[in-house]
Amino acid sequence: MIKVGVFGADGRMGAEVVKAVNAAEDTELVAGIDAGDEREAVRGAEVVVDFTHPDAVMDNLRWLVANGIHAVVGTTGFDEPKLAELRELLAKHPEVRVLIAPNFGIAAVLMMHFAAKAAPYFDSAEIVELHHPNKADAPSGTAHRTAGIISQARRQAGSTAMPDATTSEIEGARGADVDGVHVHALRIAGLIAHQEVIFGTHGETLKIRHDSMSRESFMPGVLLGVRRVAGLPDQLTLGLEPLLDLE
Ligand SMILES: NC(=O)C1=CN([C@@H]2O[C@H](COP(=O)(O)OP(=O)(O)OC[C@H]3O[C@@H](n4cnc5c(N)ncnc54)[C@H](OP(=O)(O)O)[C@@H]3O)[C@@H](O)[C@H]2O)C=CC1
Ligand SMILES: O=C(O)C1=N[C@H](C(=O)O)C[C@H](O)C1
Numbered sequence: 092m093i094k095v096g097v098f099g100a101d102g103r104m105g106a107e108v109v110k111a112v113n114a115a116e117d118t119e120l121v122a123g124i125d126a127g128d129e130r131e132a133v134r135g136a137e138v139v140v141d142f143t144h145p146d147a148v149m150d151n152l153r154w155l156v157a158n159g160i161h162a163v164v165g166t167t168g169f170d171e172p173k174l175a176e177l178r179e180l181l182a183k184h185p186e187v188r189v190l191i192a193p194n195f196g197i198a199a200v201l202m203m204h205f206a207a208k209a210a211p212y213f214d215s216a217e218i219v220e221l222h223h224p225n226k227a228d229a230p231s232g233t234a235h236r237t238a239g240i241i242s243q244a245r246r247q248a249g250s251t252a253m254p255d256a257t258t259s260e261i262e263g264a265r266g267a268d269v270d271g272v273h274v275h276a277l278r279i280a281g282l283i284a285h286q287e288v289i290f291g292t293h294g295e296t297l298k299i300r301h302d303s304m305s306r307e308s309f310m311p312g313v314l315l316g317v318r319r320v321a322g323l324p325d326q327l328t329l330g331l332e333p334l335l336d337l338e
Contacts, residue, residue, distance in 0.1 A: 095317055096133025096160070097123035097140050098151050103225075104142035104165060104306055111310040112140075118317060130154050138317050141166050145228055149173055156180045156187050163316040164191040165309070167232030174327070181326040190320045192331045193232030195312030199286070200331045202301035203233070206288045207240045209297055211248030213290035216241050217266070221277040221285040229276040230267055233286055236330065238269035241288070245271075 095112045099105035100123025112118045122132035126147065133139050138161045141151050145168025155162045157180075169191060181187060194200060210216060218241075220234040230238075257265060266275035284303040290296060303309065312331050319334050332338050 092119045093117060093317060094119055094121050094135060094137045095140060096121045096136035096138070097142075098130075098133075099125060099141060099143035099166075101125045102142055104309065105140075107306045107310060108140050108142060108313055111307075111314055112317070115314055118314070133160070134158065136160055138163055138320055140164075140313060140317065145169075149176065152177060152189065153180060156184050156189070159184060159187055161187060161320045162189045163313065163320050164189065165193075165195055165313065167193050167235075168228050169193075169232070174329075178327060185326065188320050188323045188326055188328070190316045190323065190328045190331075190334075192312065192316065192329075193236045194284075195309040195316065195331060196284075196301070196303050197312055197331075197335070198308075199233060199284075199301045199303065200312070200335060200337065202286065202288070202299050203237050203240060203330075204332065204337050205299050206237055206290075207244045209288075209290055209299065210241045210244035211250060213292045213297065215253045215289075215291040216245075217273045217275070217289050218269075219275045219277065219287045219289065221279055221282050221287075223282050223284075224278040224280055226278060229278070230269060230274040231276065231284070231286070233284075234274045234276070235269055237286065237288060238272035238274055241272050242270035 095118050097105050097108050100109050109123045112120045121136040124132050139155055140163045142165045148166040218234050220231045266273040287300045289298050
């Protein structure tokens with residue numbers, strides 16, 4: 092049995108993780124905590140799953156790493172300074188492993204993988220992400236990562252700049268520029284988590300769309316992370332791709 096703690100246990104994702112950990116035959120819930128609760132409650136856990144808030148996750152990781160507990164992190168909002176600090180912390184605790192994935196949906200990971208493969212073949216690429224209106228961050232972590240991998244694939248292929256003759260716009264009309272890829276973030280009541288990557292070239296477009304219709308969709312990926320995190324070769328793993336042999 093893998094002993095698991097959950098940070099953000101009463102949240103939309105955390106509550107689903109608690110259910111999944113309780114239902115799986117090889118995992119056992121030590122404790123689930125929320126903002127204001129004592130982290131000590133999860134001492135004894137081998138792995139803690141964090142679905143909290145971009146402003147809270149680094150404090151949680153500082154505590155987990157210092158206490159020798161592996162972390163599976165779904166919370167978004169990681170930038171280079173946060174990752175650099177985390178690498179420094181981990182260097183002092185070589186036994187600890189951290190897996191951070193902006194999206195634990197297997198189909199979402201495939202959507203990003205296919206987007207990277209398609210990117211060199213098109214002149215244009217833009218991302219539309221659509222989420223529930225209670226989401227804290229925009230653009231989504233998934234859109235951020237997708238833009239990064241499209242941009243990397245285009246750079247590696249020597250692609251030229253995307254065509255765009257805009258010289259006048261109302262601020263925001265072209266979305267956010269993430270690594271040179273325009274990202275448009277929609278917040279719509281009734282939705283959960285969706286993303287469309289739109290590619291275009293002469294006379295042809297390709298749209299790759301992913302839809303999470305329920306938060307259960309993330310649980311196979313989260314449980315895979317819980318089962319595998321302790322054995323990962325690198326102290327810090329970004330994205331679920333290596334666990335799915337997708338690199
Ligand atoms: N990687 C993935 O596959 C996915 C990632 N996410 C990401 O997960 C994060 C959470 O999303 P969601 O569940 O919708 O958000 P919610 O707001 O529903 O839940 C967050 C929970 O975390 C709690 N919390 C806040 N700070 C702390 C803390 N320091 N320690 C412990 N608990 C804390 C909150 O408590 P309180 O309400 O009391 O403040 C709340 O219960 C977001 O960053 C989101 O983007 C979401 C879906 C999938
Ligand atoms: O907040 C959410 O809901 C989600 N957050 C993640 C993100 O920011 O990409 C993953 C998924 O899109 C749902």
